[in-house]
Amino acid sequence: MKRNILYGILYILIIGLAACTDDLIDGEDEFVPKGESSLMATVEFKPLAAALTGKAKTAGNTIKSIENLCVLLYDLEGKLIERRLLASGQFSVQNENREGINIAESSTPRAVFKLTIPYGRYYIYVAANMGDLGSYAEKIQTIEGLKSISFDWQNKVAENNQMFGHFTEEDEIHDEAPVLTVNKKNMRLHAWIRRAASKVTVAYDGTNLEEGVFIYIKSVQIRDIPARCFLGQKNTPVKTDELIREGETITYADPKNQPYDETWPVRVTKGKPKHGSDHSETADALFFYENMQGEGKSKRQDANEKGVIAYPNGNQEGADGYKDNKPYGTYIEVRAYYRSINEKRLGNGDIVYRFMLGKDTDKDYDAERNHHYKLTLKFNHFANDVDWHIDYEEEIPSIQVPEPYYISYLYNHSMLLPVKVNGGPHEVTELSAKIDTNAWAPYNAPRFDYWRNMDPEVTSSAPLNQWNGFLSLRRTTQTILEESKVTSNEMYYKNTNRGERVYKEVTTGVYGSDTEDGRYYVVKEPEENTVTYRLPMYTRAKQMIVKTGYTGNNPYVAYQRKAVVTFTATLSNGKKIVKPATVMQVRRVVNPKGIWRKHDNKRPFHVVLKRLPMENATEFQTFTSEGAWKAYIVRGDKQTITLAKDTVKGSTGTPIDFQIYFNGCDEHESRCAVIRVEYHNYSCYHLIFARQGYAPLALIENGRKWHSFNMRTATREAEAPTEEGSLFKFGNWEQPIDATNNKNDKPIWIDVSESDFKDHKDTPFLIAGTDTTCLWSEITSKNHFGSFSDPTVNGKKVSVATYKDYNDLWDSDDIEQGFGVLYGDEATETLSKIEEVYGYQYNTNPKFGMRGVFVYNKSETSKEYGGRNVFFPLGASGYGHRKDGKNENGKVAVLRYASGRSAPFPTPDDKPLFYDLYMRPGAIYWLKQKENNGREGNAIGWDFNYFTFDFNLISSSNIFNNNESVNTSDACFIRCVE
Structure with missing residues (x-):
């Protein structure tokens, strides 16, 4: 019988018996004379069938070998006549290519052997990798007993390699074993055998995510797998103790050893959406025994099709909707860390996604044997996909702040930090902010030699001295603080209240002055007692007391700088909610900083922003934007110097990558433009200075x-x-x-x-x-x-x-x-090796760059x-x-x-x-x-x-x-x- 399987991918072991074809004795199919027949038997893995269309603990082709075969002959009453063991060496094995719809393996093993049996009429079965079945001597006396043999799941996955099938005449396929009439000197018989186990691979797709949403996949696990399985009967656990609570786990990374940043191995964003398994037959996979739980209620979170979660408490064991009301089903659990810096829905924290296995994404709960379940977790919008059950709760009352959020490496620049306050049953009456730590020093630079004695991040006795750091809560109005005393910085910081600010407004509107402290924005959300703020943060002056060197511009090309701002929300009942937030000043970007061309040179330049991974690195590396990015001409000539569009844009998790075009000018002209790149959710700026023509120029x-x-x-x-x-x-x-x-x-x-x-x-x-x-x-x-x-x-x-x-x-x-690298007439792209990026000389490669000051x-x-x-x-x-x-x-x-x-x-x-x-x-x-x-x-x-x-x-x-x-x-x- 042909099976149409939707979404599922089945792994099927195939055993085929092949025999030469002779003329029938006396020309009658059903006539059985006395004598023996020499059977040529082919035993083949049934290829895993396709079902639901990381690195796993077990390779996907782990259960794919025939170590021994046991052939069993039964009479027409289903009683055992004979069993024969074929050990290694008594059959030949070769891989056979497979083709067809719903096939998940391109090739599977085929075992071929000869077997002599008396003429007669039989049911013939075959078991693989189970020895001679001697330990089941009583059960194998009947067909039903044979099928009812059960075996326990082993921790070593390769040991769960039991397979079972029956023989048919060549070129015939039967769901159940047919009666075989053996009445020729030579016959060909064939058996497809199926594995008792199936496997699942999991991929992740963030194509439909919103900008500024990050999913850091920590692990994926198969749970509630059957503890035992029947050899030939449908396997349907009916009690909790028939399940193994925790199956195999794929661990991608451990947050104890790995920060939640762009280096996370499986990070899903809109700009880099595809991760996890490629669903190939050799891809690492999670294995489990068959678990047939039949049809049930819809698995969808909006099972009632009303656009809301049908079972709000469905993630709680014992509650209505738990495991989609299939308590003994097998399911997949993906653990992740969720982070949204999108102001439409701020949030961060651990999140769990769960999916009940079956042959579709709606009502089927049959996790059938010999299947490859190709499961893709597709994240929608803010990572809330209604086809998966999601366990994520926002603490109430709470303050939600992106962690971390980024600000430009440049001096005298700003960003708007989104802050969401949920007062729960009480109204929000006020929000205040205070800078607790504010670094002048590099962050996380263990192998870099700098003056650590004054860095409180690494030297506990060092003073905080927030006034020497890069961050201000109020608008920066000066490029240079023209003070001469070492203590002047502290006085200025405190007298102008750079490190503290109160935001008294809680109704929708724009408040403050853009020429003084800076405007802030308030939105009273439809959600009860919830207010979202966009609060300005500023990098400080280029020079804060020239003689000390303190600067609002990050001097480090390889390291970030860190500040911690503590927010305090006051509620109408007098309660205060406190939330610290990390603001990171990004690494200084210097490559590239400028592109110049002669008046008649129209050669375009391919910009890819790069940074040094550490102070002693010898190559720059391309980095990706933590949020959406865009590039546009902010000043100067927009006709001579152009981009592909007025504004070039890129998605979260993608490199900052675009072209600059030059259209030429008169020999005695010089035309200039400044290109602004806004990256990391538009919170960080980088300027690129473009120029066409070398004629002398007044500034x-x-x-x-x-x-x-x-x-x-x-x-x-x-x-x-x-x-x-x-x-x-x-x-x-x-x-x-x-x-x-x-x-x-x-x-x-x-x-x-x-x-x-x-x-x-x-x-x-x-x-x-x-x-x-x-x-x-x-x-x-x-x-x-x-x-x-x-x-x-x-x-x-x-x-x-x-x-x-x-x-x-x-x-x-x-x-x-502006401080960074200029590329000249012959350069066409951003370079990487430091000797090339910095090393232009008139007698070397003209494509090299040069450090300097614009x-x-x-x-x-x-x-x-x-x-x-x-x-x-x-x-x-x-x-x-x-x-x-x-x-x-x-x-x-x-x-x-x-x-x-x-x-x-x-x-x-x-x-x-x-x-x-x-x-x-x-x-x-x-x-x-x-x-x-x-x-x-x-x-x-x-x-x-x-x-x-x-x-x-x-x-x-x-x-x-x-x-x-x-x-x-x-x-x-x-x-x-x-």
Whole structure:
């Protein structure tokens, strides 16, 4: 009989007996003479049939071998005539390809053997992997007794390999054993045998999830499996003690050892929806014995088809609807952690999904033997799929906050944190927030050397000092806090109440001022006594007391920073609900930070945001967005520089991946745009600076035009914006130190220590534009009273940038800085290896990138200047500065950014970010001449600190060994203006 099985996948063992065909004796089918027949028998696994259309404990092909066969002959009254054991070696086995509808195995074993039996009429059965059935000698005397043999489930799955079937004549299929007439010298008989066990594989599909919803699958288990099974009878447990409560478990990850983040092995999101088993025949699976519980009530959570849960208490044992009123059925249980940062339905916590096995998703509860159940858990919207029973309850009353939530690595940026307060039977009257911890230090950096003594996360005696951290509850209004005392930060933080705020409004509306503390949003939900807030959180100023290095911008390219905010909701009965929430400042993203093209270069660039996984990593890695993301041009020219759409979008769990297109411009033009990438549910920002054309460009009204390249010689600029140019001693145009000299003192510049910086007193330096070399002592310089003469470039007289040129940018409210990697004309995609990402030199691969500082106009109202940007490279080494010898313990011409340090600060409690400044990247650019009347006297250079984000003057005492003597200056870069 042909079976039409919907959704199910059956695993069926096939045993086939094949025999040669002879003419009938006397030409009569039913005539039985005396004599013997030589039977050629084929025993085959019936392929597992398809039923319900992780890594499991047991491989899917575990029960797929024939170790021995027992053939049993019964007379027409069902009494045993003979049994024969065929051990290994008495039959041959080969794999046979299988084809057909509802087949779950492409091949199964076929056992072939010869058997001589007397002519006669028989029922012939076969059992596999059960020996000679000697221990069941009494039962096998009859067919019914044979079928009623039972066996217990074994913990070792491979031992549950019992199989049973009956013989038919070749090319015939019968559900029950037919009477076989053996009346020929040679006959072919065939048997399909079926396994007593079945298996289930489980996959997960989040295609229909909402953005910002994450399901972290912890395990899947098969439960309430039959403790024993009949060999040939339908197996239907009718008592609890006939079940094994807990079957096999698939464990994907343990939250004790693995955080709930993008590294979780089976994390289901809208952007990366498919996980778990591929349902192949070899995929790891959960095995169980047949459990036939028949038809019952609907399994669906909305069994009453009213769109609500039919049995609200159905997850409680003994309650109406428990196990869909099939108490002895077998079911699948998936345990997960649920997290929603979607403001429409906030929530997080453990969640359990359960499904009763059967051949459909509605009313069938027959988990039949020899089936492969291919089960897919499809999550809908907020992971509440009505086809599965879900055990998830929100605590009432409670505060729900996404855990964690992310804020940008950039300074002076904000995000809106969704907070849901459910007051239960009482109204919400007020919500307050207080920053408890607020880090300046990296989070979870066990192998990174930093000043741990001042990090309370790892040093219990360290003070909290929240005022030195990155987070504020009130709008950041300044880029630099111009205070000089170490204690000024604490005073400012407390006096302006950066770390505390009360939100008194509880009715729907927008409250607060966007120009002062920042607006917050309130929605009074239809759900009784429930209020949802969107509360602004801010990263702090770029520099909080320049001399300490504290910054609202995350300085770490490999580590996040952590803050904890405690929310307190007050209810109408006076009760208070308290909930701490974690806000993580994401890793600093620097790759890529800018894409520049010549005026006639229309080559597109493929952006993929990448980050370093740890401080000493040698390759950047692509990361995914924890929530939806989008990219769009926020400032500047939207015609010359474009994206595939006005706004490019991506889903939760996907990489930030898009193209930038360049349309070309006039040779004497420069056109700029700033692309904003919003990721992690739009709570984090990254800016990419795009530019077409290298013509000199003014960044502010009435400002001088900045050239796009550093100087290589007295009359020649670098050929690309990614080229660092030469290092010059002060006032000396004639002996530029060529960029090829400026390489780190070991091949891969990681795990840097003070001994890695070498003395170059005797190093011959190539002089740019020549084939001449000079020692450091042979390269002259003026003292700090001198100046650089005005060079002529491309036939035009230009000037080395002056103090006023730089200071006008520093002083402008429209000017900000971005720190990261620029890719130039030949680059077409984001690179990964650090030597490629950072290592552009004019004599190497032109596709390489260059670290540096983008100075840009942030105005969103100025059509002429908004988005304009100029790039200042640090050099392929990361150090745009070579030192004469001051503070270098006898070393000369050391390639190092830090002017005042050659080793770690010994006890930098007041400025812990300066602990390892000696090895941090940065560059110094000469001014045309010393400025005595500036904010500080004797300013003679401009400082670009890539780590603490300083963009400021530097005095001559820092970059001269003796500023009043000739031939004692350091060597720095030069940028010209006109």
